[in-house]
Amino acid sequence: MAAPPADAAPEPTLRVDGLKVGFGGSQTRLIAVEDISLHISPGRTLALVGESGSGKSVTSLAVIRLLAARGRIVSGRIALRDKAGAVRDLVELDEPALEAVRGNDLGMIFQEPMTSLNPVLTVGEQIAEPIRIHMGLSRRAAMQRAIEMLDRVGIPGAAERARQYPHEFSGGMRQRVTIAIALACDPVLLLADEPTTALDVTVQMQILNLLRSLQQQQGMAMLFVTHNFGVVAEIAHDVSVMYAGQIVEHGTVRQVLKTPRHPYTRGLLACVPQLGTASEHKKQATPLFSIPGMVPSLRDMPRGCRFAARCVHAEARCREATPALETTDTGNIARCIRWNEI
Numbered sequence: 001m002a003a004p005p006a007d008a009a010p011e012p013t014l015r016v017d018g019l020k021v022g023f024g025g026s027q028t029r030l031i032a033v034e035d036i037s038l039h040i041s042p043g044r045t046l047a048l049v050g051e052s053g054s055g056k057s058v059t060s061l062a063v064i065r066l067l068a069a070r071g072r073i074v075s076g077r078i079a080l081r082d083k084a085g086a087v088r089d090l091v092e093l094d095e096p097a098l099e100a101v102r103g104n105d106l107g108m109i110f111q112e113p114m115t116s117l118n119p120v121l122t123v124g125e126q127i128a129e130p131i132r133i134h135m136g137l138s139r140r141a142a143m144q145r146a147i148e149m150l151d152r153v154g155i156p157g158a159a160e161r162a163r164q165y166p167h168e169f170s171g172g173m174r175q176r177v178t179i180a181i182a183l184a185c186d187p188v189l190l191l192a193d194e195p196t197t198a199l200d201v202t203v204q205m206q207i208l209n210l211l212r213s214l215q216q217q218q219g220m221a222m223l224f225v226t227h228n229f230g231v232v233a234e235i236a237h238d239v240s241v242m243y244a245g246q247i248v249e250h251g252t253v254r255q256v257l258k259t260p261r262h263p264y265t266r267g268l269l270a271c272v273p274q275l276g277t278a279s280e281h282k283k284q285a286t287p288l289f290s291i292p293g294m295v296p297s298l299r300d301m302p303r304g305c306r307f308a309a310r311c312v313h314a315e316a317r318c319r320e321a322t323p324a325l326e327t328t329d330t331g332n333i334a335r336c337i338r339w340n341e342i
């Protein structure tokens with residue numbers, strides 16, 4: 001078979017097409033996210049960003065098939081390319097098959113490390129467990145690799161620390177342990193859902209730097225959920241902005257941060273305090289900008305553009321039909337019929 005040209009884009013690790021997720025029974029079902037399509041290539045990070053309730057976590061939990069009990073994937077495809085290069089639709093897999101993927105091809109880290117760690121097992125045992133299960137290593141070899149992982153995530157005295165319990169670690173060190181567990185089996189995809197939100201600012205930066213350098217070493221794709229554009233700028237290559245269960249803008253981080261084309265993205269960026277502005281605003285007694293109004297409820301989703309009620313540019317035609325995602329002049333993709341007029 002002919003080799004692909006050297007500049008061909010690598011096949012994506014994750015490709016989601018037309019994902020729609022609902023909660024409740026078929027009669028009472030509320031649609032939480034819909035028309036979600038995205039892809040992430042090896043070595044790249046896609047950030048999902050948006051206000052609370054916009055659907056970031058539902059999307060990411062659907063990808064790893066860990067939705068809450070009443071959550072259902074109504075339609076869509078979640079194609080994951082595994083270490084051997086085989087592509088499987090995670091929507092089609094049963095629970096035993098999913099368990100073979102999670103912790104192996106798919107690593108996960110969440111906001112609160114303590115909830116993902118078992119308080120009665122040493123951290124070494126917790127890192128070694130997936131290694132034994134998925135890589136088939138002996139107990140001793142798995143523990144050796146667990147110690148190497150602790151060292152790789154920057155925990156000094158790894159051999160000794162492997163014998164300690166989670167409560168003996170600080171918040172930042174615990175998050176390093178969950179990263180060691182998530183990456184122990186060389187996943188092709190790492191899902192990180194607000195992994196730095198519970199940490200103080202200096203520790204946040206250390207964890208973001210660590211994730212970036214581990215990604216460079218291991219080449220995995222990363223799906224990163226955050227509400228913080230500062231974090232997006234630090235960690236991501238591409239960004240999808242979510243609003244009321246839909247992607248409303250997508251592009252590279254540079255495109256979206258420098259030339260946002262959707263009024264919601266512009267509003268979110270205007271809410272980000274610049275250095276010095278907080279004290280300036282205080283002096284002038286003017287509050288920092290915030291987008292007026294709230295994300296609509298799932299029970300009462302408006303017709304047409306879901307952002308129209310909060311948008312200063314909205315016209316009657318915005319409320320008629322759901323806008324499609326359009327490619328704009330700067331290459332961003334935006335769900336706004338007025339992107340070229342505003």
Ligand SMILES: Nc1ncnc2c1ncn2[C@@H]1O[C@H](COP(=O)(O)OP(=O)(O)OP(=O)(O)O)[C@@H](O)[C@H]1O
Nearest residue numbers: 023032051052053054055056057058059068227298
């Ligand atoms: N288990 C559930 N049952 C019913 N509705 C849910 C459930 N989980 C989430 N939802 C709804 O789905 C929508 C999207 O929620 P989601 O948690 O994905 O938002 P988010 O953008 O991740 O917000 P946050 O940043 O606060 O986590 C919300 O309207 C939420 O109320």
